[in-house]
Amino acid sequence: MSKYYLNYLDELESEAIFVLREVWAQFQNPVILFSGGKDSIVVTHLARKAFYPSKIPFALMHVDTGHNFPETIKFRDDLIDSLGVRLIVGSVQESIDQGRVAEEKGKNATRNALQITTLLDAIESNKVDCAIGGGRRDEEKARAKERFFSHRDDFGQWDPKNQRPELWNLFNGKQFEGEHFRVFPISNWTEMDVWNYIKRENIQIPSLYFAHEREVVWRSNSWIPNSEFLKLDEGEEVVTKKIRFRTLGDITITGGIESDADTVEKIAQEVSAMRQTERGNRSDDKRSETAMEDRKKQGYF
Amino acid sequence: MLDNNQLLRFTTAGSVDDGKSTLIGRLLFDSKSIFEDQLEAIESTSKKKGHEGVDLALFTDGLRDEREQGITIDVAYRYFTTPKRKFIIADTPGHIQYTRNMVTGASTANAAIILVDARHGVIEQTKRHAFIASLLQIPHVIVCINKMDLVDFSEEAYNKVISQFEEFSSKLLVKDVRFIPISALLGDNVVNRSENMDWYQGAPLLHTLETMHISSDINKVDARFPVQTVLRPQSDEFRDYRGYAGRMASGVLRKGDEVTVMPSGFTSKIKTIDTFSGEVEESFAPMSVSITLEDDIDISRGDMIVRSNNKPEAQQDIEVMLCWLNNSPAKPRAKYTIKHTSNEQKAMIKEVLYKIDINTLNRSAEDVEMSMNDICKVRIRTTKPLMVDPYRENRTTGSIILIDDATNETVAAGMIV
Numbered sequence: 096m097s098k099y100y101l102n103y104l105d106e107l108e109s110e111a112i113f114v115l116r117e118v119w120a121q122f123q124n125p126v127i128l129f130s131g132g133k134d135s136i137v138v139t140h141l142a143r144k145a146f147y148p149s150k151i152p153f154a155l156m157h158v159d160t161g162h163n164f165p166e167t168i169k170f171r172d173d174l175i176d177s178l179g180v181r182l183i184v185g186s187v188q189e190s191i192d193q194g195r196v197a198e199e200k201g202k203n204a205t206r207n208a209l210q211i212t213t214l215l216d217a218i219e220s221n222k223v224d225c226a227i228g229g230g231r232r233d234e235e236k237a238r239a240k241e242r243f244f245s246h247r248d249d250f251g252q253w254d255p256k257n258q259r260p261e262l263w264n265l266f267n268g269k270q271f272e273g274e275h276f277r278v279f280p281i282s283n284w285t286e287m288d289v290w291n292y293i294k295r296e297n298i299q300i301p302s303l304y305f306a307h308e309r310e311v312v313w314r315s316n317s318w319i320p321n322s323e324f325l326k327l328d329e330g331e332e333v334v335t336k337k338i339r340f341r342t343l344g345d346i347t348i349t350g351g352i353e354s355d356a357d358t359v360e361k362i363a364q365e366v367s368a369m370r371q372t373e374r375g376n377r378s379d380d381k382r383s384e385t386a387m388e389d390r391k392k393q394g395y396f
Numbered sequence: 397m398l399d400n401n402q403l404l405r406f407t408t409a410g411s412v413d414d415g416k417s418t419l420i421g422r423l424l425f426d427s428k429s430i431f432e433d434q435l436e437a438i439e440s441t442s443k444k445k446g447h448e449g450v451d452l453a454l455f456t457d458g459l460r461d462e463r464e465q466g467i468t469i470d471v472a473y474r475y476f477t478t479p480k481r482k483f484i485i486a487d488t489p490g491h492i493q494y495t496r497n498m499v500t501g502a503s504t505a506n507a508a509i510i511l512v513d514a515r516h517g518v519i520e521q522t523k524r525h526a527f528i529a530s531l532l533q534i535p536h537v538i539v540c541i542n543k544m545d546l547v548d549f550s551e552e553a554y555n556k557v558i559s560q561f562e563e564f565s566s567k568l569l570v571k572d573v574r575f576i577p578i579s580a581l582l583g584d585n586v587v588n589r590s591e592n593m594d595w596y597q598g599a600p601l602l603h604t605l606e607t608m609h610i611s612s613d614i615n616k617v618d619a620r621f622p623v624q625t626v627l628r629p630q631s632d633e634f635r636d637y638r639g640y641a642g643r644m645a646s647g648v649l650r651k652g653d654e655v656t657v658m659p660s661g662f663t664s665k666i667k668t669i670d671t672f673s674g675e676v677e678e679s680f681a682p683m684s685v686s687i688t689l690e691d692d693i694d695i696s697r698g699d700m701i702v703r704s705n706n707k708p709e710a711q712q713d714i715e716v717m718l719c720w721l722n723n724s725p726a727k728p729r730a731k732y733t734i735k736h737t738s739n740e741q742k743a744m745i746k747e748v749l750y751k752i753d754i755n756t757l758n759r760s761a762e763d764v765e766m767s768m769n770d771i772c773k774v775r776i777r778t779t780k781p782l783m784v785d786p787y788r789e790n791r792t793t794g795s796i797i798l799i800d801d802a803t804n805e806t807v808a809a810g811m812i813v
Contacts, residue, residue, distance in 0.1 A: 098400075098611075099611065099616050099648065099680045100402060100610075100611040101402075101403075101682065101683065102400055102401055102402065103401050103402060103403035103481070103482040105683075106402075106403045106682060107403070108684075109643060109682055109683055109684040110682070112643070112684040113624070113643045113682075113684050116624040116625050116641055116642070116684070117624060117738075119625055120624055120625045120697050120738070143672065144671070144672035145641070145684070146627060146641075147627075147670075147671075147672040147686075148627065148629045148631070148633070148634045148637055148639075148670075149627050149628070149629040149630075149631075149634075150629070150631075232473045232475070233474075233475045236472075239472040239473050239474065240470045240471070240472050240473075255470065256470070258470065259805055259806045260496055260497075260499075260500045260721045260806050260809065261500060261806075262499065262500050262503040262504075262795070262797060262806075262809045263503045263504060263791065263792065263795045263797075263809075264504075264643075264792070265735045265736075265795065265796070265797045267735065267797065267799055267804070267805075267806045269733075269799060269804040270804060271804065282473070283473070283475070283484055285475045285477070287477065288482070
């Protein structure tokens with residue numbers, strides 16, 4: 096006799112597929128926000144499963160800060176080719192050139208906050224009514240309050256105190272002209288779940304997640320990769336270390352950790368013993384106690 | 397990782413100072429689910445606020461206003477995993493004005509933890525929480541009698557709460573109630589067995605959550621498959637493929653089953669049940685699959701595939717326990733959009749039969765205005781029939797929400813009687 100219950104990974108997968116199918120049924124022009132990071136890769140994989148044997152019916156949208164890991168861009172282009180889906184790129188460099196945003200100044204200047212404008216412009220100009228993201232509630236305290244179907248007003252803003260109640264699996268994606276939704280199919284997954292799933296499904300991920308030798312600089316308690324965008328401070332020194340990245344973002348702010356984990360098995364093992372959260376190496380979150388909430392309210396991912 | 401590990405969702409409810417946040421902090425801390433950088437962050441906040449030691453409760457604050465005011469505003473979701481299960485906590489605020497958050501958290505929960513302060517016993521809020529757990533048909537209720545350290549770990553205090561709770565809960569529909577004496581602050585009976593309460597023979601909270609039987613929480617008898625969307629790949633390989641995509645709401649469907657499509661009433665047989673990984677012989681709740689039928693029938697989103705010998709009722713007039721969730725009160729005889737599984741229709745609240753006072757559980761047929769947090773029994777008329785089951789038998793095909801077309805907001809949640 097077979098068992099009539101799912102294990103937790105199957106249940107999470109089934110929930111995510113359900114959410115992705117709701118998106119397709121409820122919106123006119125949804126896209127997947129694709130960063131090249133493991134979470135958006137998992138969401139893309141789930142979309143493939145949700146609509147099989149059809150192709151993924153969404154375009155992938157990438158907000159390109161111009162400060163990329165070259166590995167990420169190659170990975171993105173290969174994936175687009177193999178899936179046969181459309182790619183939309185929103186370029187922060189273009190936003191700067193058009194005078195929509197100005198580069199931050201000072202030592203810790205990044206293009207992190209600049210992405211918000213580029214993202215919202217890309218959503219508007221492509222008439223996107225739903226942007227599917229790989230955000231997870233376990234990542235950060237403001238994200239713990241996020242809905243699966245999260246409403247954004249016509250300025251792209253999130254109003255955390257006035258969210259629509261979300262009960263059972265009845266998702267309300269109704270919106271007025273100019274508004275849009277962010278939808279998070281893997282809301283209920285943890286970092287560990289994502290790694291266990293990548294392992295189980297044998298999902299390809301960029302080489303940056305695996306331990307490799309790299310030139311890095313010690314800054315804000317993590318190893319920041321050397322790149323053409325990095326300006327060295329006094330006392331800072333470029334060294335070569337065996338590192339890997341737990342999250343992938345803008346190359347100027349994504350810190351690596353020292354590691355020997357060069358397979359998914361070893362990474363999963365390492366993550367399960369980890370005593371720091373994965374965003375612990377993201378200097379964008381360290382600016383203040385509510386840095387993520389403040390950015391999300393403005394329209395951040 | 398054990399392949400059979402299940403997922404258990406639970407909700408926590410308590411009054412303002414019942415120690416709910418401390419309990420969650422304790423569960424996460426003792427199960428080693430709090431990371432060092434999170435711990436350092438709350439250590440430094442504890443110091444700034446002048447607290448002695450680490451205030452585990454701070455871990456559950458999320459939004460800026462919550463941190464500033466020291467209250468919880470919205471449902472927050474927390475995660476932890478033990479070698480036995482993965483857990484999702486819907487942490488809901490306990491203040492009176494936030495009934496809607498409690499209802500939200502309760503809607504998907506397998507279990508509810510209700511916190512009672514051992515010094516004060518069962519109070520109005522306890523009753524409110526238990527009533528909502530019963531209204532939302534949470535299958536398991538665990539009453540944690542907290543702050544046992546402040547009543548000298550006395551068995552008498554524990555027994556007193558039990559008899560108080562049982563006295564009033566006899567009117568409720570809660571199937572499985574357990575009582576655990578704990579001290580969230582000191583950790584007694586949360587993860588580790590208390591050394592201060594030899595008289596308690598039961599299991600600590602975490603062990604209870606890890607071992608309680610939840611496979612029967614979903615209805616496995618009545619096969620219900622609401623169609624979300626139709627898959628029609630335009631590829632050579634799948635030229636004639638027509639798959640009905642959806643997630644099993646309840647029950648089991650097998651290849652070859654005689655099925656009826658509601659509301660049209662057409663019948664056919666299941667040809668295949670497909671997933672990305674290949675065909676499967678059977679699908680059960682809550683699996684997401686794609687179903688193909690032997691006959692070419694017109695089926696679209698909002699239709700429901702069911703077994704021909706076990707059908708839900710197609711109804712246009714439904715009686716519903718409605719919880720109002722919006723700041724603007726219900727408008728008499730106004731039209732709303734009603735969502736039920738993947739089906740969406742227009743609906744009108746024809747009549748409010750009575751309002752429930754959730755403190756006394758008394759019904760009033762006189763005061764029938766529905767404002768935020770009110771719970772009323774109503775009669776709703778829909779433009780087209782919905783394929784419904786009673787909520788107590790089926791939480792998925794027995795639930796609805798109402799959307800106000802003027803604001804697009806979700807204004808009410810309902811349980812079909």
